[in-house]
Amino acid sequence: MSSLVFTLSVDDGHPLDLRIAEILARHRLRASFYLPIRNAEGAPVMTAAQARELSRYAEIGSHTLDHCYLTRVDDNEAWRQISEGKTELEQRLGHAVSGFCYPGGQFQARHVHMVRRAGFGYARTINNLYSDTGEQRFTLPTSLQFYPHKRDVLIRNFISQGAYKRRWPAFQAIIAEDNWLMRIYRLFDHLEQHGQVFHLWCHALDIERLQLWKELDYFLGFVARRIPPGRRLDNGGLIRDRRRDVALVFPDHQKVV
Ligand SMILES: [Zn+2]
Known part of the structure; x- marks a missing residue:
């Protein structure tokens, strides 16, 4: 029997994240939203009051101060973006924040250390085609x-992100499918049989620009019909779940962290 868990990540803190939260509430699904304080690329970011409202329904994580691509700045600035992004977000919310997401998925080993040193409990990448919680x-x-990627983009991603043996089954399950939306359903079916985690992620701004609200709503409704409430997690919940599982399977897992 399948034991697949589902989690959704929503990045960038656009005010339309609240519309995603409404859809999630309707389907009784959980999600994690990663908010910068400002977006240096000019996209709007929700107000402090909106962030507090969202935090009543979902996990909120940090996405730096300014949506900063950490590999493009020096270490002092990277540290400021990571540490002050956390403290400012915590001030806005009035509670601690455990999760972090690397803007643009860009990071090096030193940024991982900075995120740990800043007091975060976990961090998320945008590496794809995993069926578990990674290393x-x-x-x-x-x-x-949740984005209409062309097939050649997925092939390039597959090649550039490594971990081929681990990611190959998911890649193989979807790459023959032409239609991007069908690929997501196909991956869900595959992971329901062979995976532990289906971790979908999206940007509200993409959903709005491409008018994919109906498609997102329908897919999340599909997920809610297939995944029972106890296996609908946010990323913080996924990490807590994973610690328990990994401690059982790999008692020496602390070494790789
Ligand atoms: Zn982002």
Whole structure:
């Protein structure tokens, strides 16, 4: 019997994240939203009051101060973006924040150390085609983005992100499918049989620009019909779940963290 768990990540803190939260509430699904304080690329970011409202329904994680691509700045600035992004978000919310997401999925080993030193409990990447929680809790991977990627983009991603043996089954399950939306359903079917985690991620701005609200709503409704309430997690819940599982399977897992 399948024991697949489902989690959704929503990045960038756009005010339309609240519309995603409404859809999630209707389907009784959980999600994690990663918020910068500002977005240096100019996209709007929700107000402090909106972030507090969202935090009543979902996990909120940090996405730096300014949606900063950490590999493009020096270490002092990277540290400021990571540490002040956390403290400012915590001030806005009035409670501690455990999760972090690397903007653009860009990071190097030193940024992982900074995220740990800043006091985060885990961090998420945008690495895709995983069917589990990956190697360690500061590089949590995903399964797929809710976005109409062309097939050659997926092939390039597959090649550039390594971990081929681990990611091959999911890649193989979807790559023959032409239609991007069908690929997501196909991956779900595959992971329901062979995976532990389906981790979808998206940007509200993409959903709005491409008018994919109906498609997102329908897919999340499909998920809710297939995944029972106890296996609908946010990323913080996934990490807590994973620690328990990994401690059983790999008692020496602390070494790789
Ligand atoms: Zn982002």
